[in-house]
Amino acid sequence: MDKLEMSVPVLSRGKHRNARKGACFMEFASYLAGEPWSDHPACTHPLLAGVARDVNDCTTDAGRGRLAPLIPSVIGLTPDDPHVVPRITARCIQHALPVVSQERQYILAVALLVGERQIAQLDGRPLDSMEPESQAALEAVPAAAKWARTFTAKAHRNHPDYGRRTAPRAVSCAVEGISQACVPNPDDRLFDLLSAAIAEAEYWMPYQKTTVEEAPKQTTRAR
Incomplete structure (x- = not known):
């Protein structure tokens, strides 16, 4: 070569x-x-x-x-923290949810709620709490959010296939949804989505987490 x-x-x-x-x-x-x-x-x-x-x-x-x-x-982004999968998935859904088709909104809203529950459990927070970006994304699609909350309330609390099946499918749904959305700049949105996913993975690398914790004013996350 x-x-x-x-x-x-x-x-x-x-x-x-x-x-x-x-x-x-x-x-x-x-x-x-x-x-x-x-x-x-x-x-x-x-x-x-x-x-x-x-x-x-x-x-x-x-x-x-x-x-x-x-x-x-x-290259070299291989964090093993259990937050990584639901956080990356959430970032992708947050970018996609307000602009994708209605059918995809229902799918992504469910995946976002399930992922946020996993994050809340990892953080020791109430299971119905979520980060502001996810809350804002759901508020942008009230019908899908209402249906998803009803659906997930009836579902089992544990989702053992989330990382292996649900998250990859949700990510693909989000990306494909943006590419097919009736928006003037899908390529820009996809670039921003990938950049956000990379930043999320960087955050959960051991060195990056230490850096962020030493400068808490640079992040709005509750640790």
Whole structure:
């Protein structure tokens, strides 16, 4: 593989056998990390990698090149804190919920409420409490939020498949929903969603968490 070929990423949709056939976001990340060519490299948290693949594929050809500078930032982001999956999922849903189709709103509202309950349990807060960004997203879609609260109230409290199935599906639903939404700037919204997911993963890396805790005025989160 010619390193000169790879110096300026030209991103394209889907999975590729090698760089000469093209590359997606995470395939370039695997190359830069020195791993075998793959769109599922070990250098990135699985859910964050899923967000990156979805955003790569749902961004238009004209807008995809803007994602390239973000590639190095996902390398080495492998936090193992249990907050990571529900937090990344929440970030994606918060960006999508106000603009996606009504059908997707119902799906995403349920996933957001379930994830927020997991976060509340981890934080030792009341299960019906949630962070302001999630509350604002739900308030933007009152019909879906009302239905989701009724649905989740009747469901079992434990959701053992949340990290393995619910979160990845919710992330994909959010990304695809934005790409198909009747908004003038879907590529910009997808870029912002991926940036927010990366920032969330960075926050839960051990070094980053220490840094934030030493400067509490820079975050609004309750610790």
